[in-house]
Each structure stands twice: as structure tokens, then as C-alpha cells.
Amino acid sequence: xxxxxxxxxxxxxxxxxxxxxxxxxxxxxxxxxxxxxxxxxxxxxxxxxxxxxxxxxxxxxxxxxxxxxxxxxxxxxxxxxxxxxxxxxxxxxxxxxxxxxxxxxxxxxxxxxxxxxxxxxxxxxxxxxxxxxxxxxxxxxxxxxxxxxxxxxxxxxxxxxxxxxxxxxxxxxxxxxxxxxxxxxxxxxxxxxxxxxxxxxxxxxxxxxxxxxxxxxxxxxxxxxxxxxxxxxxxxxxxxxxxxxxxxxxxxxxxxxxxxxxxxxxxxxxxxxxxxxxxxxxxxxxxxxxxxxxxxxxxxxxxx
Amino acid sequence: xxxxxxxxxxxxxxxxxxxxxxxxxxxxxxxxxxxxxxxxxxxxxxxxxxxxxxxxxxxxxxxxxxxxxxxxxxxxxxxxxxxxxxxxxxxxxxxxxxxxxxxxxxxxxxxxxxxxxxxxxxxxxxxxxxxxxxxxxxxxxxxxxxxxxxxxxxxxxxxxxxxxxxxxxxxxxxxxxxxxxxxxxxxxxxxxxxxxxxxxxxxxxxxxxxxxxxxxxxxxxxxxxxxxxxxxxxxxxxxxxxxxxxxxxxxxxxxxxxxxxxxxxxxxxxxxxxxxxxxxxxxxxxxxxxxxxxxxxxxxxxxxxxxxxxxxxxxxxxxxxxxxxxxxxxxxxxxxxxxxxxxxxxxxxxxxxxxxxxxxxxxxx
Numbered sequence: 001x002x003x004x005x006x007x008x009x010x011x012x013x014x015x016x017x018x019x020x021x022x023x024x025x026x027x028x029x030x031x032x033x034x035x036x037x038x039x040x041x042x043x044x045x046x047x048x049x050x051x052x053x054x055x056x057x058x059x060x061x062x063x064x065x066x067x068x069x070x071x072x073x074x075x076x077x078x079x080x081x082x083x084x085x086x087x088x089x090x091x092x093x094x095x096x097x098x099x100x101x102x103x104x105x106x107x108x109x110x111x112x113x114x115x116x117x118x119x120x121x122x123x124x125x126x127x128x129x130x131x132x133x134x135x136x137x138x139x140x141x142x143x144x145x146x147x148x149x150x151x152x153x154x155x156x157x158x159x160x161x162x163x164x165x166x167x168x169x170x171x172x173x174x175x176x177x178x179x180x181x182x183x184x185x186x187x188x189x190x191x192x193x194x195x196x197x198x199x200x201x202x203x204x205x206x207x208x209x210x211x212x213x214x215x216x217x218x219x220x221x222x223x224x225x226x227x228x229x230x231x232x233x234x235x236x237x238x239x240x241x242x243x244x245x246x247x248x249x250x251x252x253x254x255x256x257x258x259x260x261x262x263x264x265x266x267x268x269x270x271x272x273x274x275x276x277x278x279x280x281x282x283x284x285x286x287x288x289x290x291x292x293x294x295x296x297x298x299x300x301x302x303x304x
Numbered sequence: 305x306x307x308x309x310x311x312x313x314x315x316x317x318x319x320x321x322x323x324x325x326x327x328x329x330x331x332x333x334x335x336x337x338x339x340x341x342x343x344x345x346x347x348x349x350x351x352x353x354x355x356x357x358x359x360x361x362x363x364x365x366x367x368x369x370x371x372x373x374x375x376x377x378x379x380x381x382x383x384x385x386x387x388x389x390x391x392x393x394x395x396x397x398x399x400x401x402x403x404x405x406x407x408x409x410x411x412x413x414x415x416x417x418x419x420x421x422x423x424x425x426x427x428x429x430x431x432x433x434x435x436x437x438x439x440x441x442x443x444x445x446x447x448x449x450x451x452x453x454x455x456x457x458x459x460x461x462x463x464x465x466x467x468x469x470x471x472x473x474x475x476x477x478x479x480x481x482x483x484x485x486x487x488x489x490x491x492x493x494x495x496x497x498x499x500x501x502x503x504x505x506x507x508x509x510x511x512x513x514x515x516x517x518x519x520x521x522x523x524x525x526x527x528x529x530x531x532x533x534x535x536x537x538x539x540x541x542x543x544x545x546x547x548x549x550x551x552x553x554x555x556x557x558x559x560x561x562x563x564x565x566x567x568x569x570x571x572x573x574x575x576x577x578x579x580x581x582x583x584x585x586x587x588x589x590x591x592x593x594x595x596x597x598x599x600x601x602x603x604x605x606x607x608x609x610x611x612x613x614x615x616x617x618x619x620x621x622x623x624x625x626x627x628x629x630x631x632x633x634x635x636x637x638x639x640x641x642x643x644x645x646x647x648x649x650x651x652x653x654x655x656x657x658x659x660x661x662x663x664x665x666x667x668x669x
Contacts, residue, residue: 195389198356203403203450204377217393 061272084269097256108173109230116181124189138179154243173234181226188222224292306367306457314361323514335491339501340511346494354383382451383460388443390435397431400449421452441472461493532664535587543587544631552580563627566604569653572668583661592652593633602650610645
């Protein structure tokens with residue numbers, strides 16, 4: 001089957017190129033066309049590599065209970081059913097876990113980005129003792145494997161009496177993604193000309209006003225990246241959640257889905273259905289923030 | 305409008321002294337141009353007045369009020385930056401009205417002020433555009449418009465034309481001159497371009513190495529430069545300098561510099577005895593080096609060799625070598641000699657300058 005498919009694709013591609021060579025006489029235009037085709041072929045193949053596992057999970061989530069371990073590769077299985085989704089939402093606390101994840105993730109992202117945006121501004125614009133050391137320290141904290149932070153985080157959260165709480169999770173997540181966000185934002189602020197803030201100061205804003213009215217609106221691409229990073233990290237996190245949360249009422253979806261794995265039987269249908277559902281918020285956030293991920297916001301401000 | 309006073313201004317960046325005791329008084333409605341080479345401290349001085357740079361020592365007053373510790377927004381100044389510094393996420397209209405909106409000025413007044421500034425600067429049809437949709441000259445106009453709408457006490461211009469091409473710079477220079485006539489405001493304008501300084505200024509402040517070298521009207525600094533630096537900086541093409549010695553010969557002072565021997569007239573240096581034996585630098589502008597037919601009536605003629613001719617159109621630059629000294633003469637086109645030819649030249653003594661070699665200060669009247 002795969003061999004046939006490859007042969008067919010090869011023949012079609014060959015045919016396409018030959019046809020193009022006949023139609024497009026101008027060699028420069030032909031070269032452009034081939035480049036276009038090549039780039040798109042690479043993009044399509046890459047997209048297929050990433051989408052295929054997702055389609056497989058979707059396929060598994062649609063299988064009836066007696067066909068979960070079937071080796072059938074068809075995307076829509078025989079007797080496809082949404083029963084797994086139904087029982088996931090009805091028989092487990094999946095919605096509760098999703099809600100917990102959403103609260104923790106959104107709070108983490110907003111707090112993380114707020115702290116990072118102001119800290120990065122200080123690092124970018126002001127001179128103060130320990131500035132360089134602070135930046136290096138932030139960077140080096142990223143080199144420590146996440147697993148090694150589990151014990152200190154556990155001890156701190158326990159001392160703060162925040163075990164099994166949203167707040168404990170939010171603090172743990174916000175601080176761990178802060179260094180990366182600060183570096184991203186500092187790098188971006190550095191590219192914004194200082195004269196814009198100076199013009200704002202002369203026009204009548206305070207330093208904070210210049211940050212709020214000029215720097216922040218111009219930094220939306222970097223803020224979006226920092227937000228997305230915070231969001232996806234917190235949304236997908238498992239290890240810290242495993243240590244901090246212990247009642248299934250407080251579980252995030254990552255812990256919740258794990259509950260579906262029993263000692264003797266794993267409910268793969270529900271597992272797959274859960275996996276499909278948790279991609280929706282991330283997808284929504286990505287699609288929404290893509291409109292902010294545009295470059296060239298500072299174009300035209302100063303002589304370039 | 306307002307007066308501005310800089311008194312004993314000092315600025316240090318660490319151990320580096322950028323400004324060292326600057327004293328300048330700027331009168332009401334005056335157009336003052338601060339000019340000097342890169343790194344002379346002129347922009348730092350302007351930024352200190354704007355409140356964007358801390359003052360290490362001395363005092364700045366606007367209308368008699370000490371502003372050293374005052375926030376930039378409280379100084380009632382408006383600044384036009386070298387790189388325009390337009391807010392890229394705001395339209396032209398929003399850029400121009402930003403300061404007024406901050407001060408919660410009534411909307412009708414904002415609209416009328418923006419409208420007035422836009423018509424002065426011919427920006428009316430661009431009001432809804434973003435800065436990136438404008439050309440360099442239009443952006444600079446918006447930056448000026450943003451300053452005008454605020455009706456400040458003092459306008460500060462920090463090399464506003466240096467990013468524009470030559471033709472546009474010339475046009476904007478005329479625009480700024482017209483704007484000054486219209487606004488009759490106190491303007492402090494920083495530039496490194498002496499042509500801008502000469503054409504725009506009511507008074508010029510010439511700076512070098514953080515020190516004010518001379519303050520005067522354009523014609524004063526051109527005709528009577530206070531020292532060698534000013535003489536070399538102001539005027540284009542630059543002044544010719546001849547290094548030599550003065551010797552008293554009877555009643556007259558004679559200057560000799562290699563093959564160049566001149567008799568210094570008494571109206572240039574009074575009290576010849578005082579200058580006997582003094583090492584000096586004699587300066588002559590290229591226009592005052594007379595060559596060919598114009599040199600025929602001169603008494604102190606000097607023989608030289610024509611090295612290069614540069615035709616500028618109605619004028620011609622002649623590079624002439626006299627012994628080890630190279631002199632530039634600007635004459636009427638077309639000078640009918642080819643390079644390598646022997647030429648005779650002399651100098652217009654009335655416009656000659658004599659400077660002390662050691663102190664570099666002006667000696668001649």
C-alpha cells in the first residue's frame with residue numbers, strides 16, 4: 001500500500017514538473033515555480049508527520065469498545081462512535097480536571113507575563129547593581145533539568161502550606177517559566193528605540209506611563225510568545241502537579257487522564273477522547289494569538 | 305515664549321567629562337543653533353535641558369525657573385528628535401495629539417490645534433495614516449507638528465535634518481526658517497552641519513570638547529572667529545592655515561612661513577612690538593586667496609604651482625602648492641590654467657585672521 005502510494009506520488013510529481021517545464025518557458029519563472037513547489041512539498045510532508053499521530057488518536061477515540069487494540073489503519077473505523085467521549089464526560093471528573101487546568105494555566109500565564117514584562121523592562125532600560133549577574137542567573141536557572149526542581153518546589157510549597165491548592169500550582173508554574181519570558185521580552189524591548197520613550201516623557205507621561213502606553217503596545221508579538229510559552233508549559237505539565245496535587249478533585253487533566261490507566265485495564269478509548277479534547281484550548285489560544293504574532297510593529301517610528 | 309539660561313553646566317559620564325562649565329544665555333524668541341563636531345557635547349546639553357539627562361553640575365533655568373530636578377513633562381518644552389521618534393502604533397493625528405490627550409485637553413481644542421499644525425506643515429491629507437506609510441520628510445514634518453500643537457515655551461531640535469537626503473534637507477531647512485518666522489518662538493537647534501547653523505541661526509553657539517568656543521551671530525563667527533577651531537569649523541570650503549613666525553622689521557611686522565612672506569598691515573595687528581617673535585597661524589578663506597588677474601595689483605605676491613582644479617559650476621576650486629604649504633583658492637570659473645602651471649597669488653588682507661599658535665586664540669582685530 002505504502003509502496004503503491006509512493007510510486008503514485010513520484011509519478012504525479014514527475015508529471016507535474018514536466019508539464020510545468022513545458023508551460024513555463026521563462027527559466028527564472030520556472031525556477032521560481034520549482035522553488036515554490038519544493039517549499040510546499042516540504043511543508044506538506046512536515047504537516048503530515050505532525051498531524052498523523054493526532055489523526056490516529058482521533059481514530060482510536062471513535063472506536064467501539066471491542067476494537068481498541070485492532071491494527072486497522074482506517075481513519076474512521078467501522079461502527080465509529082462517540083461513546084468514549086460520552087462516558088469520559090459523564091462517568092469521570094474530566095470536566096472538573098479541565099476546569100482546574102484552565103484556571104491554573106490562565107492564572108499562570110497572566111501572572112507570568114505581567115511579572116516578566118515589568119522585570120524585562122527594568123533589565124532592558126535601567127542600570128542597577130547586579131543587572132548582569134541577575135541576567136546570567138536567570139539564564140543559568142534554565143539549564144537545571146525540571147526534574148531536579150521537584151524536591152525544592154515540593155518543600156517550598158509545603159512550607160507555604162499550599163499543597164493541593166491552585167495557588168501552590170500557580171506559584172510553582174509562574175516562577176519556573178519566568179526566566180525564559182524575561183529573556184524573550186528583554187530581547188524585544190532592546191530593539192525598541194529609546195527615543196520613543198523619551199518623546200513620550202517630553203510629551204507628558206511618567207516612566208510607567210511610557211511603558212504602558214508606548215512599550216507594551218509595541219511588544220505584543222513578544223508578549224504573545226511569552227504568553228503562549230507560559231500557557232503550553234502549564235497546560236501540559238505533569239511532574240509538579242503529581243507532587244503538589246493529591247486529591248482527584250484538584251487534579252489537572254494530565255493527572256486525571258492518568259487515572260484512566262488501571263493496573264489491569266487501560267481505557268484507551270476515553271484516553272484518546274480526553275487527549276483530543278485537551279488540544280482544543282491550546283489550539284484556540286494559538287489561533288487567537290497568531291494575529292498578534294506579527295513582526296514589524298515598530299516600522300516607521302524612527303529612521304530605519 | 306521663554307528665556308533659557310545654562311550656568312556653569314558640567315556633565316560627566318563616569319570619569320569622562322562631556323561638558324565642562326558651559327554658560328549660554330538664550331533670549332526670548334531667539335533662534336539659537338548649537339553647532340560642533342560629533343562628540344562635542346551639544347546633544348547632551350540639549351538633552352539636559354529636556355530633562356532626559358541628569359545634570360552633574362551647574363544650573364539650567366527656563367524663564368528664571370530652575371529646572372534641574374523638574375520632570376521633562378513639567379518643563380514646557382517640545383523636542384524634535386533626530387530619528388523622528390514617532391509612535392508607530394498611532395496614526396499621524398494620534399501622534400500629534402498625544403501630549404494634549406495626556407493633559408486631558410478638550411477634544412474641540414485638540415482638533416483645532418492638530419488641524420492648524422497640519423495645515424502649516426501640509427499634513428492634512430496624511431492625518432489618518434500610520435508613520436510607516438510616510439516618507440522621511442513627511443515623518444519629520446509629523447515630528448515637528450507634534451511639537452507645534454503643544455505650544456511649548458521652548459522648541460528643541462536635535463539634528464532634525466541629518467537623516468534626510470541633501471535635497472530634502474534643503475527644503476526642510478527653508479520650512480523650519482519659515483516656521484520660525486511664523487511661530488516667533490524660542491528655538492534651540494542642535495546640528496553638526498555648519499551650513500544649517502549659518503542659514504538658520506539668529507545666534508550660533510560653537511562647541512568643541514565640551515566647551516563653548518564662541519557665541520555670536522553667523523556673520524560674527526564667520527568674520528571674526530574667536531580661535532583656530534571656530535575658524536576651521538565655520539565656512540565652506542574651510543579656511544587655509546599657514547603656520548609661521550612674526551618678526552618686527554622696522555615699523556612693520558613680517559610673517560614668514562616657508563616660501564610665503566607677507567607684511568602684516570597695522571590694522572590687523574595693533575602694537576607690532578608686542579607680537580615680535582611670536583609663533584602664529586595665519587588664516588585666509590579660499591575666497592580671499594587671489595589668483596591670476598585679480599592678483600595683479602597685489603604687493604606681496606607668492607609663487608605657487610597649480611595642482612588640481614575642481615569646477616563647481618560658477619566657481620572653481622584651485623589647489624595650489626606653495627613650498628610645503630597647500631592652499632585652496634576659490635575663483636570665478638573658468639580659470640584658464642591647467643594643473644602643473646606656475647601661478648602667482650596674493651591674499652586679501654582685510655579678511656585675514658591671525659591666531660596665536662600656542663593658545664590658538666585670535667590676535668587680529
